[in-house]
Amino acid sequence: MDLRAAPRILTPVLGAACWIQLALVPLLSRRASAVPWLLAALSLGLLGAGARESVRHPERSLLLYAGVFPLSLAACAVAAAGAHPARYDAPGQAVVAATVAAFLAASAWGWSGSRDRVPAVVVASAVSEVGPSPPPPLRVVGVVALIAVALTLAVVAPLGVSRAASVHFTRGGAALLRGRLALVAAGGLSLAVLWTFVAGGALLRRAPAPARSGARAWFYLCAATVAFAMRYWLDHAR
Amino acid sequence: MIALKPPALTIAFRWLVRVVGLALMVCALVPYWQALRALDQRDYVSALLAGFVGWFISHAGLELVRPESAE
Numbered sequence: 001m002d003l004r005a006a007p008r009i010l011t012p013v014l015g016a017a018c019w020i021q022l023a024l025v026p027l028l029s030r031r032a033s034a035v036p037w038l039l040a041a042l043s044l045g046l047l048g049a050g051a052r053e054s055v056r057h058p059e060r061s062l063l064l065y066a067g068v069f070p071l072s073l074a075a076c077a078v079a080a081a082g083a084h085p086a087r088y089d090a091p092g093q094a095v096v097a098a099t100v101a102a103f104l105a106a107s108a109w110g111w112s113g114s115r116d117r118v119p120a121v122v123v124a125s126a127v128s129e130v131g132p133s134p135p136p137p138l139r140v141v142g143v144v145a146l147i148a149v150a151l152t153l154a155v156v157a158p159l160g161v162s163r164a165a166s167v168h169f170t171r172g173g174a175a176l177l178r179g180r181l182a183l184v185a186a187g188g189l190s191l192a193v194l195w196t197f198v199a200g201g202a203l204l205r206r207a208p209a210p211a212r213s214g215a216r217a218w219f220y221l222c223a224a225t226v227a228f229a230m231r232y233w234l235d236h237a238r
Numbered sequence: 239m240i241a242l243k244p245p246a247l248t249i250a251f252r253w254l255v256r257v258v259g260l261a262l263m264v265c266a267l268v269p270y271w272q273a274l275r276a277l278d279q280r281d282y283v284s285a286l287l288a289g290f291v292g293w294f295i296s297h298a299g300l301e302l303v304r305p306e307s308a309e
Contacts, residue, residue: 211306212303212305216301217301220294220297221295221298224290224298227287227291228269228287231287231288
């Protein structure tokens with residue numbers, strides 16, 4: 001089996017497993033109304049779109065897998081929870097954490113080194129003595145760091161919505177549970193996914209580091225401003 | 239072909255950008271410290287968001303410190 005095709009199969013399978021645990025199980029256990037079911041169908045459709053785009057447009061597929069699909073899943077989970085957020089016991093949290101970590105790792109694996117396919121004409125030329133570039137020396141460190149961050153986030157996020165854990169939170173945390181969960185969870189989750197991929201991508205990239213990009217620096221500063229605003233609002237919601 | 243040297247103003251501007259980048263990387267220590275303090279107070283979500291702020295600021299600084307062209 002060609003290992004290059006493995007992420008294209010693993011990622012939608014693991015994404016479907018995340019969808020079952022984080023969307024389908026709460027929906028079935030709670031007799032949710034129509035809106036959460038529609039959001040669940042939307043997130044499943046986004047996962048399928050990501051799988052379809054993974055062959056021709058890997059970057060578009062990454063945006064769907066790592067950006068839009070987690071956001072829609074978070075929206076579905078929040079809509080299904082209503083006034084009573086879902087609680088996961090310790091084994092359940094471990095299973096969810098492992099599934100989310102595996103999904104993120106498979107998405108990163110499928111994205112690293114891939115490029116959009118464009119039509120090209122191959123012209124015969126002299127044989128080159130230069131072989132493929134070696135893998136980056138910190139690839140193992142990058143994979144371990146990626147899995148550790150994803151596990152940490154996947155465990156902290158369910159703890160954040162757990163009613164049992166709210167006694168350890170400040171009033172800012174209680175405000176989180178009272179109904180502003182949707183905005184902070186969606187924003188925090190998108191930041192978490194972006195953080196994980198950019199941090200891991202730097203270590204997993206085969207090519208040399210890119211040149212300075214002012215646009216990228218502005219993007220980081222805008223993201224920092226958004227994160228600061230979210231923290232300021234949360235801390236002053238007490 | 240001899241590479242042309244950029245004008246002095248351009249060179250000065252590039253060094254200024256690098257100094258700003260270095261300053262951002264140093265300033266990023268403040269939200270990281272706040273994240274550790276928030277963790278100590280068991281304010282997990284606030285600590286996570288402070289960590290994000292620190293990470294984004296430090297990487298904005300890192301981006302500004304990079305050379306003009308790829309290695």
